[in-house]
Amino acid sequence: MFCLRINFKLDPRHKVFLQISATLYQVGTKTGYAILIIRSNSDGLMEKLKFLFCVILCIFVSLTNAQADRRTLSIAVGWDKPPYVMSDAQSGYEIEVISDVLTILGYEAKFIPIPYGRSYDILFNSRFDAVTTLSHKVKIEGVYLSSVYIEYQNVAISRRALNANIDKISDLAKYSLVAFQNAHRVLGFEFGEMTLSHKQYLEVPDQARQVRLLLTGKMQVIVMDINIFRYLHNQIIPQAEQQAVTIHPVFPINGYRMGFSNEALNDEFNEAFAIYRKTKQFLRLQQKYNLHNQLGAAQISKD
Known part of the structure; x- marks a missing residue:
């Protein structure tokens, strides 16, 4: 929620009152209002205040537009595969990692379950901004693959x-x-x-x-x-x-990547994940789900 409220009260002798009030209720939705009340016997002062009002209003519009750009991203994710994806893609280790990284960037993730077999074709559907759990071994035209954010053994x-x-x-x-x-x-x-x-x-x-x-x-x-x-x-x-x-254990560890339809968004994700993977939150998440072989954990045993 973004809220801007500025009040000016000048010398009572000039009988001037200026109020600017505006509110943005949620990311992606702009709702606001602005009120200008000026009473003055001085035309010069009134002109200056009108100009000030316009400047502040322009700043507010810029802020709200920037905030609105931080929209909800539609992300295709494979069917439940606990502990990575659970409860129809509403929880799980992989879901939490992606959500945490996108939160750093100011985005909200909306996860939409799909059969894993469709993952490599789904970005051709404009409904989705990204797809989870893609391998670099499968080449897809026009899809931008992130750095490895999760490993499967x-x-x-x-x-x-x-x-x-x-x-x-x-x-x-x-x-x-x-x-x-x-x-x-x-x-x-x-x-x-x-x-x-x-x-x-x-x-x-x-x-x-x-x-x-x-x-x-x-x-x-x-x-x-x-x-x-x-x-x-x-x-x-x-x-x-x-x-x-x-x-x-006849297979090597497989690193998987996000697939984005937008190159700039892919670059943002990579930068944010590089920071996130060094945090205590990332370590706690691995401990929470008791994961093995997750980005450098100990090797598994045969039993």
Whole structure:
């Protein structure tokens, strides 16, 4: 909320009173009024006050226009993948990071859930100002990619009872396999080539379904981020019924970026994030969600 109120009261002998009052109620909405009341026997004084009023009014208009430019940004984000995105994109680590950075810039973020498979085409739709969680490995015409703001540690996961021997990506070809949408595009050339000839390979948008397919034995191996798996495994399966699993860290850490339709906005985001990642708030956020491998955290274990 922006409020400007200026009052001038001059010598009572001149019987002069000047009031300027204006209010901007919210970012992106300009509502204001200005009142000029002058009583004077001096024409010269009245002219000076009128001029002063015009100058201050111009300053106010400039301020309100600048404030109005700090608008709400429509941001496309993939379906829930806790702990990164939760509650229909209203909470989660990734949501909070982006919101914090945009708040530094004076913007408000409106997150709109979409299937992750549409992320690489969505910026052609003028409804959106930005898209989350894009990989630099997928080239998109006319989209400005930010610096890395979040890291995902994708792994292969099997039930320990399977006793799977998975030490490298090519070993995945021996097992039925389910991954997240667009995994064949973002997990590197070797994995993408392997999926082309894999007869039991599936990609699904609902990552909770991946966990269920693994734990019910319908699929032998799943590929997903380790933090997402640990969260869903604890949420879906009661502690007493949880099965032992083996983590196969055959993928490197993947850094993901924001995609903006506007180059200047992308540059602003990069500058603000460079400052934000050095703050205690950023560290507290990682601790809040108990994240592993987030921008330099310790490596994961196989169990």
